[in-house]
Amino acid sequence: MSAGMIVASGAPDVVxxxxxLSRLYGVDVAVARLAGIEQQVCVPVLKRAAQPDASA
Structure with missing residues (x-):
C-alpha cells in the first residue's frame, strides 16, 4: 500500500x-530466500561512498 492505495497484489514471489519494492520505498532493495526455512527477506542495499584511487 502507498497513500492508502494497493500498489500490487498476488503471490509474494511475484509482487x-x-x-x-525500490519504487515503493525509494531505496535500493535486495530480496533473498533464507536457506532451510523457505522464507523471503527484503533488506535495503546500502550504497558505499566512492573510495579515492590509491594509485594516484
Whole structure:
C-alpha cells in the first residue's frame, strides 16, 4: 500500500521484487530466500561512498 492505495497484489514471489519494492520505498532493495526455512527477506542495499584511487 502507498497513500492508502494497493500498489500490487498476488503471490509474494511475484509482487515482492527488488524493482517493485525500490519504487515503493525509494531505496535500493535486495530480496533473498533464507536457506532451510523457505522464507523471503527484503533488506535495503546500502550504497558505499566512492573510495579515492590509491594509485594516484
Amino acid at each position: 515482492l521484487t527488488p524493482e517493485a
